[in-house]
Amino acid sequence: MNPTSRIFQRLLRLPAPRTRDVTVERDLRVPMRDGVVLLADRWQPGSGGDGLPTALLRSPYGRTGMIANQLARPLAERGYQVVVQSTRGTFGSGGDFDPLRRERDDGLDTLDWLSEQPWCGDGIVLFGGSYLGFVQWAVADAVPPRVKAIIPSVSESAFTLEQLRTDGFSLEAPFGWGVQVAGQEHPRSRLRQLLGAGKVRRAMESLPLNQADVTVLGRPSAYFQNVLDHDAEAAFWQPVDHSARVKDIAVPVSTVGGWYDIFLPGQLRDFQTLQKNGRRARLTVGPWSHISMGVGATAAEEALEFALPLARGEEPAGRADVRLYVMGEEKWRDFASWPPPGYEPKRLRLQPGGALSSEASAPSTPDGYRYDPADPTPAVGGVRMAMGVKAGRVDNRRLEARSDVLTYTTAELERDTEVIGEVSAEIWFCSSLPYADVFVRLCDVDTEGRSTNVCDGLVGLTGADEITRAEVRLWATAYRFRRGHRIRVQISSGAFPRYNRNPGTGEPRATAATLEAADQLVFHDPDHPSTVILPVRAGE
Numbered sequence: 001m002n003p004t005s006r007i008f009q010r011l012l013r014l015p016a017p018r019t020r021d022v023t024v025e026r027d028l029r030v031p032m033r034d035g036v037v038l039l040a041d042r043w044q045p046g047s048g049g050d051g052l053p054t055a056l057l058r059s060p061y062g063r064t065g066m067i068a069n070q071l072a073r074p075l076a077e078r079g080y081q082v083v084v085q086s087t088r089g090t091f092g093s094g095g096d097f098d099p100l101r102r103e104r105d106d107g108l109d110t111l112d113w114l115s116e117q118p119w120c121g122d123g124i125v126l127f128g129g130s131y132l133g134f135v136q137w138a139v140a141d142a143v144p145p146r147v148k149a150i151i152p153s154v155s156e157s158a159f160t161l162e163q164l165r166t167d168g169f170s171l172e173a174p175f176g177w178g179v180q181v182a183g184q185e186h187p188r189s190r191l192r193q194l195l196g197a198g199k200v201r202r203a204m205e206s207l208p209l210n211q212a213d214v215t216v217l218g219r220p221s222a223y224f225q226n227v228l229d230h231d232a233e234a235a236f237w238q239p240v241d242h243s244a245r246v247k248d249i250a251v252p253v254s255t256v257g258g259w260y261d262i263f264l265p266g267q268l269r270d271f272q273t274l275q276k277n278g279r280r281a282r283l284t285v286g287p288w289s290h291i292s293m294g295v296g297a298t299a300a301e302e303a304l305e306f307a308l309p310l311a312r313g314e315e316p317a318g319r320a321d322v323r324l325y326v327m328g329e330e331k332w333r334d335f336a337s338w339p340p341p342g343y344e345p346k347r348l349r350l351q352p353g354g355a356l357s358s359e360a361s362a363p364s365t366p367d368g369y370r371y372d373p374a375d376p377t378p379a380v381g382g383v384r385m386a387m388g389v390k391a392g393r394v395d396n397r398r399l400e401a402r403s404d405v406l407t408y409t410t411a412e413l414e415r416d417t418e419v420i421g422e423v424s425a426e427i428w429f430c431s432s433l434p435y436a437d438v439f440v441r442l443c444d445v446d447t448e449g450r451s452t453n454v455c456d457g458l459v460g461l462t463g464a465d466e467i468t469r470a471e472v473r474l475w476a477t478a479y480r481f482r483r484g485h486r487i488r489v490q491i492s493s494g495a496f497p498r499y500n501r502n503p504g505t506g507e508p509r510a511t512a513a514t515l516e517a518a519d520q521l522v523f524h525d526p527d528h529p530s531t532v533i534l535p536v537r538a539g540e
Contacts, residue, residue, distance in 0.1 A: 014300060017077035021046030024068075027092065030085060032109045038093040039063075040085035040110075042119075043072045049081035050119040053148075053311035055303065057084045057128045058107060058135045060099070060181060062091040071128060074300055079308055081121070085110060087135070091185065099181065099223045100134065100159060100240045107139040115146050122146060123311025127303050129153035129256070129295060130263075137270070141248040149307035153256035153299040154290050156266030157242040163262065164232040167460040168437070169509050171500040173262050173385045175204055178224030197387050204497045210510040228510035246273040252280040252310060254302040256295055258288030259327065259455070259477055260383050260392045268476055271338055275321075282306070283338055285478070286325045289384060289391030324420065327393070327454070328444060328480035339421035339476075343535040348410065348487065350427075350524035350531070356408040356489055361529040366430070369404045371493035372517040377404050377439070379498035382453050383475060386497075396443055396451040400490060406522055409445060409488040417481040421535030423455055423474040427491060428467060428528035432519040433504040436464035440472045441490040442532065444481055451488055454479050458499050462506070467523065489532050491522055 025042040032038060041063045044052070055075050059067050063084045072082045088106055089097030114120050124147045126136040133155025140150050156162075163170035179200055203212040210228050230236040243266070253274060257267045264285070274281040284302070288294050309316040320334030335341075348356050352364035371377065381394030400407050425440040441456035457474035481487055494501050500509055504516035524530045 013297065014074060014304060015078060017074075018079060019045045019047065019077055022073060022076045028083075030110055030113050032088070032095075032106055034095075036088060036093075036095040038085055038088060038095075038106065038110065039091070040083050041072075043068075043076040043082040043084065045076065045081075049076075051121050052081045053079065053121045053123040053125060053308060054114065055080045055082045055125045055127045056110070056114060057082065057132055058087055058103070058110065059084060059128065059132050060087045060090045060097065061131070061184065062086065070296055071132075071300075075127070075303060078304055080125070080303075081119070083114060097181070100131075102239075103135045103138040104239070104242070107135050108142060111139065111144055111147065115144055120146075121311070123148040123313070125303060125307040125311050126150040126152075127299070127307070129299055130155055130290065133255075134159045137246070138242050140251060140253070141242075141245040143251055147251055148310040149252045149254065151254050151256070151299055151303050151307055153295050154258060154261045154263055154267070154288075155255075156263045157246050157270050158266050159240055159263070160227070161232040161237060161241055162266055164227060164230070164237070166231045166233070168458045169460075169500045170262070170498060171204055172379070172497045174227045175221075175224055175497075176200060176386045178221035178227065181223065182221040200386075201497070207515070208511045208513045209500075243270070243273075246270050247277045249274065249279055252306075254282045254284070254306045256299045256302060257283070257285045258290065258292060258295055259285060259325070259475065260287075260289040261295075262290050262383055262385050264383075264475055265473075268338060275337055282319065282321045282323070284323045287327050287392065291385065292392075324478045326418070326420065326478045326480055328482060329418075333478075339535060342538050343419075343421050344538050346534050346536040347531045348489070348534065349529050350408045350489070350522070352524065354406075354408050356410045356487065356532075361524050361526050364525050366521040366523045366525075367406050368519060368521045369406060369492070370517060370519050371404050371436070373494070373501040373503050373515040374517070376496035376501040377402065377492045377494040379495035380453070382441070382456055382495070382498070384498060393452050393454075396441075396453055396490070397449070400451055402492075404492055406491045407451075407488055408491070408524075410486050412484050412486055413481055415483050415540065417487070417540050418479075418537040419454075419481065419534045420478040420537070422476050423532070423534060425457075425470075425472040425474065425489070425530075425532045427470045427472060427530045428523035429461070429464065429470045430467045430521045430523070431461075431464040433516060434463055434465045435502060435504050435506045436461050436518055436520060437493050437499070437502040438470040438472055439490075439492045439495050439499070440474060440532070442474060442477070442534075443488040443490060444479065445486040445488050446482075447484050456490075456495070458495065460502060467528065469528075487534075493518070493520055
């Protein structure tokens, strides 16, 4: 076994392998309805895999390396046979790679082919995270009866559409991913990506974005050009949006996510849709970002503990439908639903002098700062997906020392305060320019004064040169603020390059070439009570 695979598997909380003897049958030919042939590998125990439950992984990232060692092998050693397919136009599969847009038809054709193979067992499980999770959502409402469960992690049914919002364009994730997949089949691509990380950052800083040099690996990113040309609502992305199909999913689902994952909002929406329609589904959310190792470990557990019994016609061991890692408490807890019952909205209002409390807003003058997109407020920790960038919980003190970041902080808490659910803010705001962004971050300030980010969100405004109530949806969270700590809210006008900087001109994101600095005002008076709304456990 590959040493990397052995190290990874030691980190998993998985049952002991039934065998270490695994064989791989390479380059099985899988025909699509349009005549294109996709290639797949079949992993099975050395003693033979005919009739075993079959895990299907459909990947644009190849069939070797991490996909083989961290996804396929652990399952093949523990009761599955595993089919790993390269999606259209990648790593030997025919056709052109048109990211996200062909996965429904190709996925259903692959399942039809798999069901016809004499070695395929009576139970099929769809497995994988990120893009490998999206391909599951794309077909889940129409899978054949032989599919007994799906295990999509850090993914959602509409995938990148949250990132392409007209009122909050996420630059870093689609830019970096577009560069990655454009050159991933180049020799030594991982090394070249690492060495090219600085060039990617400089490209994100260039204007206009549609002329940015994104040829780090020798090939331009067609996907990123599509991202620039088409907003989330554009007809171009309709083949990518499968959210309307979620209500019709009948197959059991176990979905794994992270509090700092880029796809968390859509993942929680999908789970709520399944709940509302009485589907069999369970949710696990940990303290992870998109590429945290804990995601893969937990998804593998779900494949073995939840999906494998279903594939055998058995019932998995009982567990609550919702399992959440409560940060601050640093403990896993079980709940009946999402959002969990017993949490009530508590409004904390911005006050003069940088205070934050549940009291009514006092008469006051607004606070101000100057936002300069030529020196944009940086993204620090939080929801990130870029090579060499730290995501998740980090020290925010340097960020909060900037002149373009306002902070509002409670007094020391007299008792623990538990926040679990959806977080939002209503910020009364005015800019010297009609176009501006409002970024809101919730933080935990400990007894030593360290400020740690909990969750955040951004909204873009038009007509911002008049006093406007900005309604900001932050990422959901599960967090216990400890007695003696303080709750803090940051307000700024950006988090670059996670979000594209607002040039202040109203120019389209693809062609914006001029940057204008703006003077921003945040109001907190009785007529303009800027507020953060936290789902707090009843009685706290």
